[in-house]
Amino acid sequence: MxxxxxxxxxxxxxxxxxxxxxxxxxxxxxHTFSFFFSSIRELFITIALFVVGIIAFIYDLPMGWTLGVLLFIWVVFVFFNLLKAYVDWLYxxxxxxxxxxxxxxxxxxxxxxxxxxxxxxxxxxxxxxxxxxxxxxxxxxxxxxxxxxxxxxxxxxxxxxxxxxxxxxxxxxxxxxxxxxxxxxxxxxxxxxxx
Structure with a gap:
C-alpha cells in the first residue's frame, strides 16, 4: 500500500x-532498538507530562483544562516524533x-x-x-x-x-x-x- x-x-x-x-x-x-533509542526522549517527555498531571490532580487544578493542555503538548511534541521513529524503523x-x-x-x-x-x-x-x-x-x-x-x-x-x-x-x-x-x-x- x-x-x-x-x-x-x-x-x-x-x-x-x-x-x-x-x-x-x-x-x-x-533492529528494533533503532526505534527504541529514537524514542527515548519521547518516553521521558511522556513521563514528565504524566507527573505534571499527577501534581495537577494533587493540587485540585481544573482537570479538564489540565488534561487538554497536557494532551495537546503530548500530541505536538511526542506523538508525531514517535510516529516518525516508528515509520522510520518499520519501513x-x-x-x-x-x-x-x-x-x-x-x-x-x-x-x-x-x-x-x-x-x-x-x-x-x-x-x-x-x-x-x-x-x-x-x-x-x-x-x-x-x-x-x-x-x-x-x-x-x-x-x-x-x-x-x-x-x-x-x-x-x-x-x-x-x-x-x-x-x-x-x-x-x-x-x-x-x-
Whole structure:
C-alpha cells in the first residue's frame, strides 16, 4: 500500500529496482532498538507530562483544562516524533543483490530516499559494534570509491552487521570475478579475430 511517499510493500520496491536475472541475496530491516533509542526522549517527555498531571490532580487544578493542555503538548511534541521513529524503523530496509545494494530510507509519509549503490562503486565494507556487542546489531559502513566522491555511507542498528558485510563482500567479489572473466574472454576473442 502506498500512502503519499511511504511505500509499505517492500516487494514493490524490490520489483522497481531489481532487474530481471538479478537475485536478491539478503533483505533485512533495521533492529528494533533503532526505534527504541529514537524514542527515548519521547518516553521521558511522556513521563514528565504524566507527573505534571499527577501534581495537577494533587493540587485540585481544573482537570479538564489540565488534561487538554497536557494532551495537546503530548500530541505536538511526542506523538508525531514517535510516529516518525516508528515509520522510520518499520519501513527502512537494506536489500543486497548480486549487482547492487539498495538502501531504503522512508522517514515519514512525506519523505523517502531509495539509494541503489552498484557493487562496482563499493570500495570497501567495514563493521563496528554498538553497545559493546551485547545486542545482535552493529554499524555497517559502505566506503564508496573515490570517483564518486569517496563518501562513506554509515548505517546504524544493522542486525548481524558482520553477516550483511560478508554478503555484500561476496557480491562485490563475485561481480568483479565475472567482470574479469568476461574481459578475458573479450581479449581472447580479439586475439583469435586478429589471427
Amino acid at each position: 502506498r500512502i503519499f511517499a511511504l511505500e509499505t510493500d517492500i516487494n514493490k520496491i524490490k520489483q522497481k529496482f531489481c532487474h530481471s536475472g538479478e537475485s536478491i541475496l539478503l533483505s533485512t530491516p533495521y 527502512d530496509f537494506i536489500i543486497v543483490t548480486d549487482h547492487q545494494v539498495i538502501l531504503v530510507d522512508q522517514t515519514s509519509i512525506y519523505k523517502h530516499e531509495i539509494r541503489p549503490i552498484h557493487v562496482d562503486n563499493i570500495g570497501a565494507i567495514t563493521t563496528s559494534t554498538q553497545f559493546w556487542n551485547i545486542f545482535p546489531f552493529g554499524i555497517l559502513k559502505i566506503h564508496l570509491k573515490e570517483g564518486l566522491g569517496g563518501d562513506t555511507v554509515m548505517l546504524k542498528y544493522v542486525p548481524h552487521a558482520e553477516e550483511v558485510a560478508a554478503t555484500i563482500t561476496r557480491a562485490v567479489s563475485s561481480h568483479q570475478s565475472r567482470s574479469q572473466t568476461s574481459a578475458q574472454r573479450r581479449e581472447l576473442s580479439g586475439i583469435d579475430d586478429s589471427e
